[in-house]
Amino acid sequence: VDTFLQLTVDALTLGSVYALIALGYTLVYGVLKLLNFAHGDVFMVGSFIGYGVLQLLGGTSKPVVPVWLLLVVMVLAAMVGCAALGVVIERFAYRPLRDAPRIAPLISALGVSFFLANSMQLLFGATPRNYNIFDLANASLYTKGFDIGNVHVALLRIITVVSAFVLMILLWLLVNRTRTGKAMRATSYDREAAAMMGIDIDKVIVFTFVLGSGLAGAGGVLQSLRVPTTVAIGFIVGLKGFTAAVIGGIGSIPGAMAGGLILGFAESFSQGYISTKWSDLIVFTILIAFMIFRPQGLLGRADIRKV
Amino acid sequence: MKKAIGFALAVLATSVVAASAQGSNRITAVSAASFNCKSTITLPLVTPVTGGAGFLGAEQGSWASYAVKSLAKPLGLKVKFVLGDTPVEQGPAPAQALAQKYVADKSVLVVLGPSTSGAVAASSATYFQAHIAHISPSATRTSLTQGTPKDGTPAFFRDVPGDYIQGPSDANYMINTLKVKKVVLLDFQEPYSTGLSDAVEGVLKKAGVTTIRLSAPNTTTDYSAYVTKVPSDADIVFFPTQKPGDAQTFAQQLIEQGKKAKVFGGDGSNDPSAFKQAGSYVSNFAPDITGIKADAALVAGWKKANPGKAVGSFGPPSYGAAQIALNAISLACKAGHGTTTRQAVLGTIKKVKIKNWILGGSLRWSTKSNDPLNAKFYIFQIQADGSYKLVG
Numbered sequence: 076v077d078t079f080l081q082l083t084v085d086a087l088t089l090g091s092v093y094a095l096i097a098l099g100y101t102l103v104y105g106v107l108k109l110l111n112f113a114h115g116d117v118f119m120v121g122s123f124i125g126y127g128v129l130q131l132l133g134g135t136s137k138p139v140v141p142v143w144l145l146l147v148v149m150v151l152a153a154m155v156g157c158a159a160l161g162v163v164i165e166r167f168a169y170r171p172l173r174d175a176p177r178i179a180p181l182i183s184a185l186g187v188s189f190f191l192a193n194s195m196q197l198l199f200g201a202t203p204r205n206y207n208i209f210d211l212a213n214a215s216l217y218t219k220g221f222d223i224g225n226v227h228v229a230l231l232r233i234i235t236v237v238s239a240f241v242l243m244i245l246l247w248l249l250v251n252r253t254r255t256g257k258a259m260r261a262t263s264y265d266r267e268a269a270a271m272m273g274i275d276i277d278k279v280i281v282f283t284f285v286l287g288s289g290l291a292g293a294g295g296v297l298q299s300l301r302v303p304t305t306v307a308i309g310f311i312v313g314l315k316g317f318t319a320a321v322i323g324g325i326g327s328i329p330g331a332m333a334g335g336l337i338l339g340f341a342e343s344f345s346q347g348y349i350s351t352k353w354s355d356l357i358v359f360t361i362l363i364a365f366m367i368f369r370p371q372g373l374l375g376r377a378d379i380r381k382v
Numbered sequence: 383m384k385k386a387i388g389f390a391l392a393v394l395a396t397s398v399v400a401a402s403a404q405g406s407n408r409i410t411a412v413s414a415a416s417f418n419c420k421s422t423i424t425l426p427l428v429t430p431v432t433g434g435a436g437f438l439g440a441e442q443g444s445w446a447s448y449a450v451k452s453l454a455k456p457l458g459l460k461v462k463f464v465l466g467d468t469p470v471e472q473g474p475a476p477a478q479a480l481a482q483k484y485v486a487d488k489s490v491l492v493v494l495g496p497s498t499s500g501a502v503a504a505s506s507a508t509y510f511q512a513h514i515a516h517i518s519p520s521a522t523r524t525s526l527t528q529g530t531p532k533d534g535t536p537a538f539f540r541d542v543p544g545d546y547i548q549g550p551s552d553a554n555y556m557i558n559t560l561k562v563k564k565v566v567l568l569d570f571q572e573p574y575s576t577g578l579s580d581a582v583e584g585v586l587k588k589a590g591v592t593t594i595r596l597s598a599p600n601t602t603t604d605y606s607a608y609v610t611k612v613p614s615d616a617d618i619v620f621f622p623t624q625k626p627g628d629a630q631t632f633a634q635q636l637i638e639q640g641k642k643a644k645v646f647g648g649d650g651s652n653d654p655s656a657f658k659q660a661g662s663y664v665s666n667f668a669p670d671i672t673g674i675k676a677d678a679a680l681v682a683g684w685k686k687a688n689p690g691k692a693v694g695s696f697g698p699p700s701y702g703a704a705q706i707a708l709n710a711i712s713l714a715c716k717a718g719h720g721t722t723t724r725q726a727v728l729g730t731i732k733k734v735k736i737k738n739w740i741l742g743g744s745l746r747w748s749t750k751s752n753d754p755l756n757a758k759f760y761i762f763q764i765q766a767d768g769s770y771k772l773v774g
Binding site: 078081082084085088089196200201202203205209214217218225227229231298301302303305306307308310311312342343346347350351352354355 | 430431432433436437439440469471568571596597598599601603604605606607608610611625627628630631634635637638639640656659
């Protein structure tokens, strides 16, 4: 039972971060039908912004602000920085190719991914950056929390999961309960018809990039609170986020959330109960199975075309 | 149609054979070519410059570069030092591509590295075919120089001891000093960590210690599920990573889950700036050379050339590898009266003996393998202030 509970805690932590990344993929795909392969690298930039803010505010050994404020500022700074980055990427790498064949923006996305990873390396080097949250407030984020039986749920994990879910709920409310969200949904459904109805498509697309990249920034900080980050982390994290989006149904917001959690559970439980050696194999086998038996994903819409 | 396909296949096959033959002839020609010792020699160091093990390249590069700067001129050589990047995340492909590049470059007589065992295994045959000696300052997998079949070739040398010493040293320290009863070993599905884990596990099992073997993909970032699999009564988690930050994360996640086991890292996690969890252990092939009196001037010179940087354990063997390479070229040039070949340099490597060896004592070669003679591993325990204290 303890192992099951611990793996559930691990899965929720991992899955909530995957869900944040998957949301970025799904938002952009929903509106632009573009697989934004640079998204993982935006996540990486977010993790570095968080690191930079942490250092500016005194680091973990001597923070100049209370711990809660430090964490909030790190997450917000990463969200704002990544949102701005998303706008720049959209403006210079994707907008000029909006009417080009679909392969062109895809290649451009890969180019942006390499550009970001290599520029960051040029600027900050290849050395992994560790937030060292363990050193913050006498390791209280690790030692405080609550216990379920023999399983300790650390405060840091609670912060990660709760923050991710709060962001997901806010996004859901924004998309489903606001005028801007309605415009996003309309654009996603039929871009041309939405434009004819007076929706400013450019604004909607830019806003989509702001949202998706902002979530990636938050995800970057939330993950790096627990594990070190490097300029190379974007690739594997992006791949996992993309997988989560596909499993959930790319283009579907609840699907991305579900896909992230499914991936987190699949990874943790396969490591815990089947084999640590084959966990990646199991995870990507699930992806292949979805592609074969339910290509639209768990909550995605089947693409019906009039022929 | 069938005829056309058949003809196309025949042309393709002929082209492939012709291209391979031409490539092979070219390698032979470049390898046998006489090199004027007054020309500029290119000395590459093949190491991870980017990625999670990028710290390795930064440290090794600074020391090898310093060796070239301070030793080439007194030996009468003109040397251009270059770095070749082999990120550990990308597997063997970059090492293979770099080997092809250096083989084709007439000015390359010796290669430093590759730094990691996997990269050596992937490229040693290419260097051997071209008679290029390659001297690694950190690849420790036993099968690179010993046993049958070997992953390295006769052109491969290393100036640090292999896991045939590290494995038993680490395991015996756990058995005799730490009195362990249960040890978890985690490998990362690449040659360095699987080889070292095997070496440690073998000795532990012989001594009756219970072992549990786990295996993680090299791309793993979050080790929570692995920590969950560590039994609460395990004494040690042997964690031979090449990414020291991951050893730190693992040690912290053990504490988070209330596990008493300590992390024991191999030479790949020996980085005081990244792995600093108090109570953990780490082994390495090099001592802290700042404590060696004969190295005082050398350390001062390196520090002057690299202000603000700390002396680690990976850098000094790279200085040593460059020293061996330059001395071998110099000896071969003297024997060839101003000219030499790659083959001549390769044959001279084991004739190099260095009296004041940077890692202490003198450098001599084993007569049985291309390993240094009488080298040993050192075990450190991480202190509360993050410093490494020599304990074994």
